[in-house]
Amino acid sequence: MNVDGDRLREDIETNAAFGAVDVEQGTGRTVFAGTEPNRRARDRFVERLKQAGLDVRVDSVGNIAGRWSPPGADAEPIATGSHLDSVPRGGIFDGPLGVYGALEAVRTIQNADVELTHPIEVVCFTEEEGQRFAGGTLGSSVAAGNRSAESALQLTDDAGTDLETALSEIGYNGTDRVDADEWDAWIELHIEQGERLETADVPVGVVTTITGITHCEVTIDGEENHAGTTSMDERADALSAAGEFIVDFERVARERSSEERTAVGTVGKINAEPNATNIVPGRVEMNLDIRSIEYGSIDEMVDQAQRSLDRIAAERNVSTAFEREFDVRPVSMDERCREVAHSACEAAGIETLEMHSGAFHDTMHVANATDAGLLFAPSRNGVSHSPREWTDWDDCSVATQALAETLVSLAT
Ligand SMILES: [Zn+2]
Structure with a gap:
């Protein structure tokens, strides 16, 4: 089972063009929830999900899920994904690596000779970065039942437009359900946004705890x-x-x-x-x-x-x-997800490092609803939320391979 690094790179590069900004150094994009660049990024993602044979659903707050249910896979789904929105002049990996890495992992498993007992669901959450409507992790908070869809839809941006209107303008006010309670387990792949992996020269981080934050x-x-x-x-x-x-x-x-x-x-x-x-x-x-x-x-x-x-x-x-x-409060990652990630990576010859996350992620909410895990890929010089954010394509491939191995272990 081997991920196709070129296919993953093409997906991330295509996505990087939506909301692309002019910068002297690096590659940046600005993609806020419910905007035209966000519509284009979502349309492309949905198209790629369908091309891989996944059944696509969109919920009322715009969360997108594509489910792959091979024959015999009738247990609760294993879900994986991240977000496609960005901060102003953000990087091209923060979010998209986890979304397209999830899709690439599924395509890789489809090509391999494995029999799954659980379907796999590829998810894109609405507005993780919180730049337009809420403080962040909006879509995942609804999917995990930590916030009601009704209250989320009434959130307004600075111009007074509410989320419901913004989503209907781009065609992503869905009628389906994306419910984290239905998932047997969840794994998110994300860039580290720090330099511990780079310093240790290890390709994959397995997160133990997501930090608590007080303001x-x-x-x-x-x-x-x-x-x-x-x-x-x-x-x-x-x-x-x-x-x-x-x-x-x-x-x-x-x-x-x-x-x-x-x-x-x-x-x-x-x-x-x-x-x-x-x-x-x-x-x-x-x-x-x-x-x-x-x-x-x-x-x-x-x-x-x-x-x-x-x-x-x-x-x-x-x-x-x-x-x-x-x-x-700090959120601990599930013991089973962590153990499976370590052992699946070890069996595939991929070195892992345990670390905490100093930043919030959608996984923080999902952990309230089901067993959740978080994997990190290296960030060059630890830079993120910047056009200088970078993860080598080889590192993207290895981290996606780690995700695929973990998903197979969880789904069989
Ligand atoms: Zn992110």
Whole structure:
């Protein structure tokens, strides 16, 4: 059983043309859910599913599933896939490798002499990247029953267009069901978006846990005043207080990560008011992103950030507010899926490495509905969400081979 690397490459390159952007370096695309480039990408995908003999369904939020049911395969389906939407000026592998890798794996299994007891379903979820309607992983949250289709369809973009209208405009407001509860197991192939595989020179990562994420909003109120006439000891400078907090929070995250490697903390967004050269800043709003595969590590970093803020408030004569506004717990990948992936790859002579995922994926939702696993392919220099995102075609082939081997093990 050997995947056809040229056929996979042709599919990914054809898909890369939809929403292609002009860039000096690399290959980029911008594909938001429900747009014309998204319609073309979906049409092409559906055409390729049908050419491979799969029965295609589209659900009400635009999730696409193609099912291959060979004779005798009457148990619950094994499903696999990813997403075709992108971030602005995103890369050509983030999502499409998992979608077209899934299709290539099925075509490879079709050509091999194996008897399956489970059908295989190839899936494309709507709006994983969350650039238009929701915060991300929209279609998978509905398929896994974590969000109702009705509420998803009412989500609007910045122009006030709702998801239902956008999907009907491109012809993907389906009437079928794509339900993760019906799947016996799920495996997603995705690019790593980090450089651990490249560094270790291993072609396939088997994910243990998808990170938990907390976002906090921090507000510091000082006193806005004239930068020339307010003496240094009369000030309540919100931005200087914020600066001290940022450095302190970085220390907290560094200390935590020295104990537990996956712990990371970032102040990624800051807004100072009035943001003028000659005015002592009166107010700062900051947003923290805190992640770890250990929920206790996240809690501890949140506690320490709050304590640091309290200390700074007392020492600098500013008032502060701290809100934990977004919180998702870490999700463990299913033991059976991980073991099958390792052993199927070992039997095929493909080396694997266990690793966590520091980013969200559709698999996070699917794991709530069925046994779920996540495989990674190497990302050159760890770059993603950029036209410089790259995975060598040979690496795409090997990772897809790993997916095919895993699917056969699960489906027989
Ligand atoms: Zn992705």
